[in-house]
Each structure stands twice: as C-alpha cells, then as structure tokens.
Amino acid sequence: MVFEGSEKIIELGIKSGSPSLRELSYDFWQRVVASAGADIISHISNEDCDAYLLSESSLFVWPNRIRMLTCGATQLSNALVMLVEILGVDKIEYSTYQRKNEYQLQSEIRSFEQDLVQIKSVIPGKGYRIGHLDSHHHYLFMAETGQLLRPLKITELLMYHLTGELAQYFRSAMQTKSEIRRVLGLEAHFIGFKFDDHLFEPCGYSLNGIKGDKYLTIHITPQEKSSYCSIETNLDHEVLTSALLHQFVLQLKPERYDLIAFGCPLLEMEWVNELNTHSCSINTENGYDVHFKHIHQQHDLPFTEVL
Amino acid sequence: MVFEGSEKIIELGIKSGSPSLRELSYDFWQRVVASAGADIISHISNEDCDAYLLSESSLFVWPNRIRMLTCGATQLSNALVMLVEILGVDKIEYSTYQRKNEYQLQSEIRSFEQDLVQIKSVIPGKGYRIGHLDSHHHYLFMAETGQLLRPLKITELLMYHLTGELAQYFRSAMQTKSEIRRVLGLEAHFIGFKFDDHLFEPCGYSLNGIKGDKYLTIHITPQEKSSYCSIETNLDHEVLTSALLHQFVLQLKPERYDLIAFGCPLLEMEWVNELNTHSCSINTENGYDVHFKHIHQQHDLPFTEVL
Numbered sequence: 381m382v383f384e385g386s387e388k389i390i391e392l393g394i395k396s397g398s399p400s401l402r403e404l405s406y407d408f409w410q411r412v413v414a415s416a417g418a419d420i421i422s423h424i425s426n427e428d429c430d431a432y433l434l435s436e437s438s439l440f441v442w443p444n445r446i447r448m449l450t451c452g453a454t455q456l457s458n459a460l461v462m463l464v465e466i467l468g469v470d471k472i473e474y475s476t477y478q479r480k481n482e483y484q485l486q487s488e489i490r491s492f493e494q495d496l497v498q499i500k501s502v503i504p505g506k507g508y509r510i511g512h513l514d515s516h517h518h519y520l521f522m523a524e525t526g527q528l529l530r531p532l533k534i535t536e537l538l539m540y541h542l543t544g545e546l547a548q549y550f551r552s553a554m555q556t557k558s559e560i561r562r563v564l565g566l567e568a569h570f571i572g573f574k575f576d577d578h579l580f581e582p583c584g585y586s587l588n589g590i591k592g593d594k595y596l597t598i599h600i601t602p603q604e605k606s607s608y609c610s611i612e613t614n615l616d617h618e619v620l621t622s623a624l625l626h627q628f629v630l631q632l633k634p635e636r637y638d639l640i641a642f643g644c645p646l647l648e649m650e651w652v653n654e655l656n657t658h659s660c661s662i663n664t665e666n667g668y669d670v671h672f673k674h675i676h677q678q679h680d681l682p683f684t685e686v687l
Numbered sequence: 688m689v690f691e692g693s694e695k696i697i698e699l700g701i702k703s704g705s706p707s708l709r710e711l712s713y714d715f716w717q718r719v720v721a722s723a724g725a726d727i728i729s730h731i732s733n734e735d736c737d738a739y740l741l742s743e744s745s746l747f748v749w750p751n752r753i754r755m756l757t758c759g760a761t762q763l764s765n766a767l768v769m770l771v772e773i774l775g776v777d778k779i780e781y782s783t784y785q786r787k788n789e790y791q792l793q794s795e796i797r798s799f800e801q802d803l804v805q806i807k808s809v810i811p812g813k814g815y816r817i818g819h820l821d822s823h824h825h826y827l828f829m830a831e832t833g834q835l836l837r838p839l840k841i842t843e844l845l846m847y848h849l850t851g852e853l854a855q856y857f858r859s860a861m862q863t864k865s866e867i868r869r870v871l872g873l874e875a876h877f878i879g880f881k882f883d884d885h886l887f888e889p890c891g892y893s894l895n896g897i898k899g900d901k902y903l904t905i906h907i908t909p910q911e912k913s914s915y916c917s918i919e920t921n922l923d924h925e926v927l928t929s930a931l932l933h934q935f936v937l938q939l940k941p942e943r944y945d946l947i948a949f950g951c952p953l954l955e956m957e958w959v960n961e962l963n964t965h966s967c968s969i970n971t972e973n974g975y976d977v978h979f980k981h982i983h984q985q986h987d988l989p990f991t992e993v994l
Binding site: 508 | 822847913
C-alpha cells in the first residue's frame with residue numbers, strides 16, 4: 381500500500397593500520413551490495429572516496445570507513461555481517477546499524493530484533509531505540525568493539541509526506557535530473573562536488589555527491605501515499621548550515637521530519653505551526669553520541685483512506 | 688521486545704431467516720478459534736448470548752451475530768474466512784475486520800494487505816485506514832454484501848502505556864481477579880452482568896461480561912514496555928456514559944488512547960494536558976458508520992531505550 385522509502389544504514393570503521401578498504405575490488409562490493417538485495421547502478425570516485433549509486437540507495441567507501449544505505453525491503457544487516465566476517469571483528473573500530481520503524485509489515489523482512497540477533501552473532505554491541513514507540517522512532521545497533529576514536533559527524537534530514545509543487549513535480553513524467561539538481565540548488569550549495577544521480581522509473585531520484593572526504597546523498601521516493609526524501613552528509617556545519625536544511629524543508633514541505641546527528645549537535649530549525657516535537661540523545665560508554673528530533677506540522681494528509 | 692496487546696477484531700452478522708449461530712456446536716467454535724491460533728479457556732451463557740474467554744481475548748456468539756477479538760500474533764482473518772465459507776457468503780448481512788498498526792514486524796504474521804487479499808477472496812468489500820499513517824491508526828475491512836440493517840453500536844476504548852499505581856498492581860504477583868473487578872468497579876458499574884474472568888501467568892487479565900444481548904470485554908496486557916488495556920461494549924450511552932469511560936482513563940492513566948465507535952457517536956472526554964489529538968469518520972454507502980479519535984497526554988515514557 382505504501383512504499384517504504386526509509387533507508388536502513390550501516391556504518392563501519394576499521395582500525396588504523398588496516399589495509400585500505402578502497403583496495404577491495406568492484407566485484408567484492410558488488411557481492412556486498414547483492415547480499416542486501418541491491419545492485420550497483422553506477423559509481424564515481426575522487427582521491428578520498430568511492431561512491432556507488434545503488435538500485436536501492438547508496439554505498440560510500442573510504443580507506444578506513446564504509447557507509448551503506450538501502451531502502452525498501454532490503455536486508456542490509458546481511459551486508460554488515462558479511463563485512464565483519466571478511467574483515468575480521470578484531471579489525472573493526474566501530475560500527476552502527478540504523479533502521480526506522482516501518483509503516484507496514486512485510487513478511488519477507490526480518491524484524492530489527494531479528495537483525496540484532498544476527499549482527500550480535502558476529503560483533504558485540506547493544507540495540508537502542510530513539511524516539512517515542514508510538515511515533516517516529518529509529519532502532520540503532522552500536523558495536524562495542526572499543527573506544528570510538530573519531531567523531532562520526534553525520535547529519536541526516538529525513539522528510540516524510542512531501543507536499544506542495546515540488547512534491548508534485550517529483551511525481552510528474554516531465555522531471556529531469558538536471559532540473560531536480562537546479563531546483564534543489566545542489567550545484568550552488570555544494571560547490572566543487574562531483575555528482576552522480578539517477579532517475580528511476582516511474583519515479584524516484586537518487587544522488588551521490590563527493591568532494592574530498594565529504595559526501596552528500598539524497599534519495600527521493602515521491603510516491604503519493606508515503607512520499608519521502610532523505611538528505612545526509614558529513615559536511616561541517618559551516619557548510620551545512622541550519623539555514624540550508626531549513627531551505628530544503630521549506631521547498632519539500634514535509635508533514636513530518638526527523639533530524640538525526642551522530643557526533644555533532646542537531647542543527648536547530650524554526651518552523652511555523654509546529655504541532656509537536658520530541659527529541660532525545662544517546663551517549664554511550666564507547667563514545668557514540670547520537671541526537672534525535674522529530675517534528676510535525678499541520679496535518680495536510682487525510683486521516684482516512686480507502687485502500 | 689514489546690508484547691502486541693492490540694486485538695484484531697472480526698464481526699459478522701447473518702441475514703434474518705438464517706438458522707441461529709448459537710445452534711453451532713462447541714466443537715465448531717473450538718475449530719473457529721483454533722483457526723486463528725487461539726484456544727477456548729472457559730465460557731458463560733445467558734438467554735441471548737454465548738461468551739467464550741480465549742487464550743488470546745474473546746468470542747461472543749448471538750443468534751444472528753458473532754464478534755471475536757484476538758491479540759498477539761494470531762491470524763484472526765483465518766477465522767473470518769472459515770466462517771464465511773461455512774455459512775455461505777449469501778447469508779452474510781455485514782462483516783468487519785479491524786487491526787491496529789503494529790509496534791513491530793513479526794515475520795510470522797501477515798500484513799493487513801495480505802489479510803485483505805485473503806478476505807476479499809471469499810467476501811466482497813473494501814479496506815480502509817482510520818488515523819494518521821505516522822501515528823496510531825487502524826485498518827478496517829468492511830464487507831459490501833448489502834445494506835447494513837442494524838446499527839452496530841459498539842464503543843472501543845483502547846488505552847496504551849498505562850502508568851501509575853494501578854498499572855503497577857497489574858504487573859504485581861499479588862493481583863487477584865476479585866480485586867481487579869473491585870478496583871475497576873465492574874460490579875458497581877455493570878449491574879446485573881454475568882462475568883467470566885481469567886488471570887494469565889505471569890500477568891495479563893481478561894474479562895467477559897454479558898447481560899441480555901449486551902456484552903462487555905476487558906483485556907489487560909500490563910507488560911512494562913507496551914502495557915495496554917482495551918474495553919469494548921455494545922452498551923447504550925445511558926449506561927456507558929462518558930463519565931464512566933473517563934473514570935477508566937483516570938484510573939489507568941494511559942499515555943495515549945484511541946476511541947472507536949461503530950454506529951454511534953464518540954463519547955467525548957475532557958482530559959487535562961492533552962498534547963495532540965486527531966479524529967476522523969467513515970460513512971460508507973452500505974451504511975457502516977465509524978468514528979475514530981486518538982488522544983495523547985504528556986510523555987512519561989523515555990524517548991530512548993536500550994533493547
């Protein structure tokens with residue numbers, strides 16, 4: 381009934397002194413991506429990073445770190461387990477796995493609880509929930525393999541139920557990649573970035589951007605009943621300002637959005653007619669530092685629906 | 688991680704002139720209950736109705752109508768399909784199937800979408816959602832077998848995340864059936880009712896009550912992480928007053944509650960510190976009349992949790 385746009389996300393850092401993850405072959409990454417149920421569509425590289433655009437989201441590979449996002453009914457925990465088994469758990473400095481509460485049961489998908497059992501069978505760590513059980517919440521696994529020596533510095537802006545003109549445009553047959561980049565101001569805001577983007581049939585848009593060791597990834601699933609757009613990046617807050625995030629929110633007019641930050645504070649945005657918000661943080665003994673905020677606006681969506 | 692206390696509910700009315708459903712044997716109802724994955728624990732009867740207490744909630748059988756509720760990982764749509772197949776779809780005056788959005792994926796359970804395909808294979812009708820997709824919402828199937836000739840007049844009060852002393856008592860080893868009936872004032876409020884109740888191990892309480900063709904059923908799953916209490920009845924609003932419902936809410940102190948009414952208006956309750964509510968109604972061409980309201984209070988629950 382609804383398309384599950386929310387991405388599951390894995391992140392893994394290896395200890396210094398380990399061989400570079402970028403030396404692993406294209407075939408290797410193809411197998412990792414396939415283990416989650418996705419394919420590689422295209423890839424770009426620069427001196428610091430390889431960025432793969434996937435049939436379901438994205439994979440980024442740095443010398444000592446990978447980050448992979450997959451949406452829909454993918455089983456991303458398989459990829460995490462495969463990586464830990466091949467790299468060796470003693471080489472892992474840190475690892476996280478993130479998954480939003482889904483809109484609907486999909487019998488082919490494991491529950492987070494089942495993912496947790498699978499992941500803990502290869503790497504020690506704990507499961508957490510951030511956000512209220514009855515509202516938007518996200519499940520997190522955070523490995524306990526030692527002290528986190530580098531702040532992750534990731535900001536995720538997850539926007540649900542896009543409304544307004546731009547949301548309509550994303551559903552239209554006229555849309556083009558260049559026009560999407562233009563209306564979102566991507567070249568203007570992310571100067572010097574190399575982009576790789578893809579338009580899906582009948583709709584849906586994915587973009588990877590890299591500049592040095594900085595990445596940006598945007599995924600839009602504009603399907604009427606559960607439209608969604610995620611923007612995430614490791615850009616510093618001098619570039620990724622709250623004004624810039626606010627601009628995306630004003631353009632895409634989500635009914636609700638989640639803001640998640642790892643290793644840096646949440647960027648504060650003011651929004652008129654906020655109905656309700658909740659926020660929380662987790663700081664673990666191993667040095668993980670996670671902040672979450674859920675915001676919702678006036679309700680535009682109908683409260684009843686014929687399925 | 689959480690116990691899924693919310694009941695799935697089926698309701699089925701047969702056309703006048705059909706043989707009484709009460710003439711069907713105990714063995715027959717045992718098979719119906721087993722098809723959903725539950726067992727009969729005990730039963731009571733009066734001149735109008737048979738009330739079965741189940742390992743997962745309740746079954747009520749009147750001459751021309753049945754209503755069955757099952758909680759947890761039961762597959763109640765099986766029972767509806769079995770009943771329609773045995774009774775004959777041409778004998779069905781009306782039918783509904785109700786299911787709340789679950790807290791978590793359980794791979795052994797079908798999705799509502801899958802239930803809908805199964806149900807529509809034996810009886811025509813439509814699926815609906817009531818409530819916001821991102822908050823509490825309930826899925827409904829309503830059969831389209833003709834015009835609904837009798838108002839259902841059912842009120843459901845569904846209370847989530849019970850707090851305070853009574854919630855603690857429901858989790859304690861000291862609880863007794865008679866004390867639960869006493870503190871909830873059941874004998875005092877529901878005069879002349881015949882009751883049948885059961886205390887589960889290690890916790891959980893179910894009660895059926897009948898008086899003529901009126902029924903009352905209460906189910907409490909007090910488990911800490913997802914405590915829940917449902918009260919539903921077809922009592923007239925002269926007996927089931929908003930003051931009485933309000934008293935239950937004040938005693939059980941749920942963080943959130945849903946009020947659902949079929950064939951009668953919602954009873955209005957005032958509650959201090961309401962944070963947010965939403966409400967909606969469905970009126971179908973066939974004469975189904977459903978009202979829904981979701982209310983939540985201040986947040987007592989932690990926003991983060993270690994799983």
